[in-house]
Amino acid sequence: GEDVEQSLFLSVREGDSSVINCTYTDSSSTYLYWYKQEPGAGLQLLTYIFSNMDMKQDQRLTVLLNKKDKHLSLRIADTQTGDSAIYFCAESLSGYSTLTFGKGTMLLVSP
């Protein structure tokens, strides 16, 4: 079955790095995503990674994928107060276009 797990809360100081972790159970997941949700808003796609990749970097964001352990992480360098939001990990299966989301990690960045 499909299941995506995330820790619920992370607190960091401005300027530090944040690492948000996610585990998934379905080994046939082909695409893995990180979405950001600010209060009262919809979801914004931050980045995604294909399952045949180990790492992807996009400006301050680094995604690491350990397919053996079914573990995905999002690292935000130089975290800013504007990064405070809920971050959702999601997966989709090969040839399937719907997304399965985790419950989200609330990131709180303090000055």
Next chain:
Amino acid sequence: NAGVMQNPRHLVRRRGQEARLRCSPMKGHSHVYWYRQLPEEGLKFMVYLQKENIIDESGMPKERFSAEFPKEGPSILRIQQVVRGDSAAYFCASSPPGQGSPYEQYFGPGTRLTVT
């Protein structure tokens, strides 16, 4: 190019009433997805539609819920005889035509339904 539009943004219904949620996909997008977010939960897939076709409704409750995406006009998610447990945020996403590229799902701002 306007993003995915949803209306209303907030909807209050009494138990037993009907709720109609509308979603206008991005221009040029022909795939629509509906997700539900219960309080303190992640988003759960409900239904995937293309114009005039329901492709996958495996996430839809068996009763009271229906969805359509007509040839003209927005996609509609309808909830009949609402109950308190239907209170949630309902998000619509759209993607362009083709093979349904999953990484191109763009989300709307959501409709927050409150059932009193």
